[in-house]
Amino acid sequence: MHVFVTGATGWVGSALVEDLLSAGHQVTGLARTPDKARALADKGARIIAGSIDDHDLLRTAAADADAVAHTAFNHDWAHFAESAGQDERAIMALGAGLGGTRKPLLVTAGASGLAKGRPATEEDLADPASVRRSEAAAQTLAGRGVNVATVRLPPTVHGVGETHGFVPILIKRARETGVSAYIGDGDNRWSAVHRRDAARLFLTVLERGIEAPVYHAIAEDGVAFRRIAEAIGRQLGLPAESREADHFGWFARMAGGDAAASSERTRALTGWNPTGPxxxxxxxxRGYYAG
Incomplete structure (x- = not known):
């Protein structure tokens, strides 16, 4: 199978590229810079130079592949609406390249904000008012006959070496303020998955074929936010204490949100079994705190 991967040098995408190549598949990866292109070439992937803003390129690359995994997303939190719009346009361009075929397209989305008071399931619908439009774009493509599914990722896709996710934001905030904080009693929960397990779910679905509109890459249904703060505090030698929401600034909604989610249906359907830490x-x- 020949798979076109966007975000091929990113946190999940790079692991997926390695897994695809190890499984004997051909990979073409999208690379924005010469350094990223070299990193992909060194792994044995083919290279397409460009970005997710190059819509003609995306359409052509999707049409030339047997399957597409869209893992790219510009995590510019200060301009999230712009990043979400960029993502939606890229998904639509990829779908245009797959129109009239049954080639699979996997689209990445988030598993936060889907349910209240219980772990979200694959059956829960994304909020139509959400700024991020990944799932809405996938649903539009499905209505046009594209063979598309969404893979939802939890708030933390973790692993030593992580630099751009939500946990690094918490580590940075703790260092800046001298306290590893949580809001209230800190019992709100974050679901989680190791990046290698997340990549392996993409691989599993690509190899099996799409059998459901939504998959959950969730290894842990919910880890209490207070326990996350305490773990960070121990490594930094800082107290873990409750603070008001404004301690977190723009990140307060995420820090205080309950983002528990289940992957029971995904596991039963695919046989996916997370094994990472x-x-x-x-x-x-300690590698999590380097730099």
Whole structure:
């Protein structure tokens, strides 16, 4: 199988490229810079130079592949609406390249904000008012006959070496303020998955074929936010204490949100079984705090 991967040098995408190549598949990866292109070439992937704003390129690359995994997303939190719009346009361009075929397209989305008071399931619908439009774009393509599914990722896709996710934001904030904080009693929960397990779910679905509109890459249904803060505090030698929401600034909604989610249906359907370290084990590794 020949798979076109956007975000091929990113956190999940790079792991997926390695897994695809190890499984004997051909990979073409999208690379924005010469350095990223070299990193992909060194792994054995083919290269397409460009970005997710190059819509003609995306359409052509999708049409030339047997399957597409869209893992790219510009995590510019200060301009999230712009990033979401960029993502939606890229998804529509990829779908245009696959029109009239049954080639699979996997689209990445988030698993936060889907349910209240219980773990979200694959059956829960994305909020139509959400700024991020990944799932809405996938649903539009499905209505046009594109063979598309969404893979939802939890708030933390963790692993030693992580630099751009939500946990690094918490580590940075703790260093800046001298306290590893949580809001209220800190019982709100974050679901989690190791990046290698997330990549393996993409691989599994690509190899099996799309059998459902939504998959959950969730290894842990919910880790109490207070325990995350305590784990960070231990490694930084800082107290873990409750603070008001404004301690987190723009990140307060995420820090205080309950983002528990289940992957029971995904596991039953695909046989996916996460084996990577859990979040708190990773947070005990000093490599998480390098730099």
């Amino acid at each position: 859990d979040l708190l084990t990773d947070l005990a590794d």
